Amino acid sequence: MTHLLHVGEVDSTQNYLKAQFVGLAHGTVVQADCQTAGRGRFDRTWISNEGGLYFSVLLKPTKTDFLHNLTQLMALSVCRGLEMLGVHPNLKWPNDVQVDGRKICGILSETIFTANKLQAVIMGVGINVEQEGLTHVGQPATSLKYLHINTDKIALLHTIMDFFWRDYEALMAHGFETLRDDYLKRFAAIGKEVTVKNVDKQICGIAQDISPRGTLLLQTPQGQEEIYIGDLMV
Numbered sequence: 038m039t040h041l042l043h044v045g046e047v048d049s050t051q052n053y054l055k056a057q058f059v060g061l062a063h064g065t066v067v068q069a070d071c072q073t074a075g076r077g078r079f080d081r082t083w084i085s086n087e088g089g090l091y092f093s094v095l096l097k098p099t100k101t102d103f104l105h106n107l108t109q110l111m112a113l114s115v116c117r118g119l120e121m122l123g124v125h126p127n128l129k130w131p132n133d134v135q136v137d138g139r140k141i142c143g144i145l146s147e148t149i150f151t152a153n154k155l156q157a158v159i160m161g162v163g164i165n166v167e168q169e170g171l172t173h174v175g176q177p178a179t180s181l182k183y184l185h186i187n188t189d190k191i192a193l194l195h196t197i198m199d200f201f202w203r204d205y206e207a208l209m210a211h212g213f214e215t216l217r218d219d220y221l222k223r224f225a226a227i228g229k230e231v232t233v234k235n236v237d238k239q240i241c242g243i244a245q246d247i248s249p250r251g252t253l254l255l256q257t258p259q260g261q262e263e264i265y266i267g268d269l270m271v
């Protein structure tokens with residue numbers, strides 16, 4: 038299923054697919070050795086020196102239901118891929134992957150609509166593999182190298198994508214419920230006091246649950262809040 042294109046240096050694998058998506062098939066994956074303008078969520082820079090695994094996946098879903106859950110499926114697939122290497126990752130809602138409280142992977146999802154019609158979803162994944170000197174990048178970070186794990190980046194990419202395709206159709210047909218149990222097993226913040234930040238506000242509370250829609254349910258002094266987007270600070 039995974040049709041893989043390799044590029045050496047690129048500004049961003051997200052931009053590459055955005056520019057080319059019309060002529061490329063659903064399921065195309067582009068992987069780069071390094072990126073000169075790698076970007077993350079909320080327009081942050083994603084440092085993309087050689088040694089990391091950087092790839093973007095082109096999806097052309099036939100319906101728009103459950104699009105927001107695709108990043109959660111990718112995060113779960115990354116966890117499963119890392120688990121195959123003996124790592125014990127956990128999920129930081131909605132889609133960061135951490136090991137021992139340090140970020141090892143980030144995921145960025147972007148959509149392309151024309152005239153209200155969905156044309157494509159481009160999902161970018163950055164995994165810290167061989168990098169050193171990454172102890173803090175906006176938040177504590179780690180890499181497979183720090184964890185003393187040597188792996189072939191392309192083999193890891195294929196393992197992750199195999200897990201992704203295994204669950205993709207079920208997610209698109211039935212939604213986050215199909216992932217919820219496996220997602221919750223790796224979600225470490227349940228019962229903990231957390232702060233959720235998004236662009237213009239910050240909200241504190243106890244992380245109670247992940248809803249059947251994949252949203253975060255937070256118990257705050259004002260009552261239960263359902264959070265759709267943000268960054269979780271544990």
Ligand code: BTN
Pocket residue numbers: 048049050051052072074075076077078079081083090091092093133142143144145160161162163164
């Ligand atoms: C985040 O945690 O903010 C998401 C980071 C996503 C980074 C990946 S690397 C491959 C793809 N190309 C980009 O420019 N960004 C994503």
